[in-house]
Amino acid sequence: MNKYLIPFLSILLIGCKGSKEDKTAYFGGKIINPKSDFVVLYNNDDVLDSIKLTEENTFTGKLEAIKAGLYYFKHGPEHQFVYLEPKDSLLLRLNTWDFDESLVFSGSHADRNNILIETFLQNEIDHRKFYKYYSLSAEKFKAKIDSTKTKKLKILEEYKMANEDASDDFLNILDIALTYPLYTKLENFVIDNSLKKSPEVLNNDFLTHRKIIDINKDSLMFFTPYRDYVYANLYSEVYQKKIKKDSDEFTISLLRDIDSKIxxxxxxxxxxxxxxxxxxxxxSSCQINKEAFNTFLSLSSNNEDKEIISKLLEDVKLVKSKHKIPSFTVMGANGSMEAIEKLIKGKKTVIYFRNKIHSSDDWVASRINYLINKNPDTQFLVININEEKNEFVKQLDIKHQYYLNQGSKAHSFLTSKFPRVILVNNKGIVENAFGALSSDKIEKQITDL
Incomplete structure (x- = not known):
């Protein structure tokens, strides 16, 4: 690694010399087997910098007004976290074929970022190891959590001793990275237990962690260990009420809990x-329970969100199951305009209207290719709703891909710009007017066409 990064680091360090008041930070590195031309650095959900790769697949970002804190960078479909402070010169090196496992930091304060990625990788191992423990009694499961937590806290203390200048803010981030995945497992145990025919009665000690955790730190909701815990906590409370999973009553109860707890x-x-x-x-159905949506509309104070959800509800109504699919046109990769009736004539067809904002190319390709292989007698059409002819998915055969021309009547039932799946039988009749490619129900729905 050093032969790649030491010369590059020298350039950055030379560039950092100057006034003692200069708080400029530098973030750079090298990407092996890049997936795109950019590395994008985020502060929470806001883009802080978009850094173009050189011909040698290196990048250098100059951050002039950065505050000490947690950030994350994204390259291709994957991302990872970094902790940056003013005057830092931080470098990374990674291979996209093994993104997280190959990620290594060097430069100023590299140790704190290396321990964050090491913690992430260990959490992945712990996650797999704990699968078998969910069948244990609550007492034995809690004992497994406590013994693992002791090891995690030892790591935290050893880091403190070796890095006496570490800020309280970073130590808090490291503490969350180390321990919150364990608290999430406790909440998940509550969920699993509540689904049993004869749930075990949990004693007061099982959920003592709730007394020390604040689930209202909105500045940390982009940090996976924290966000995962918040959602697990919200869901476990609803599951304990014995409401049927995925029912409208479950959704309503969850929304009301969110309103009261956040x-x-x-x-x-x-x-x-x-x-x-x-x-x-x-x-993955066009059936709408108005009470669940009305609950959202009454609790949210964001008018833009309300408008989008209202558009989604109207979109659902405009394509009806057990009716012929509405007529509309699409554009092929070669620029030819096609009528949907001609494309689907006599064929069982899955139509996926895709918005790139909501799904990565890799995920769409993986999901569609899997479904194509599983359903060789069904036609699959992936239609980009953004009117962009150059946004085709590289890993997916071009014969499956189309985009909507500006005048296409399909825009009338896609006003929310949310993705949707329409399932059509070989007679051109809609079997499901609003399916979801991400739903675990979609596979059977396609098989039953």
């Missing part, structure tokens, strides 16, 4: 929108 209006609105949409898509 205090930040911005964070509350974000979670309300996410869970309303998520539960609708999980059903």
């Amino acid at each position: 205090h930040s209006p911005q964070l509350k609105n974000k979670i309300l929108r996410r869970e309303t949409i998520r539960h609708f898509y999980n059903k």
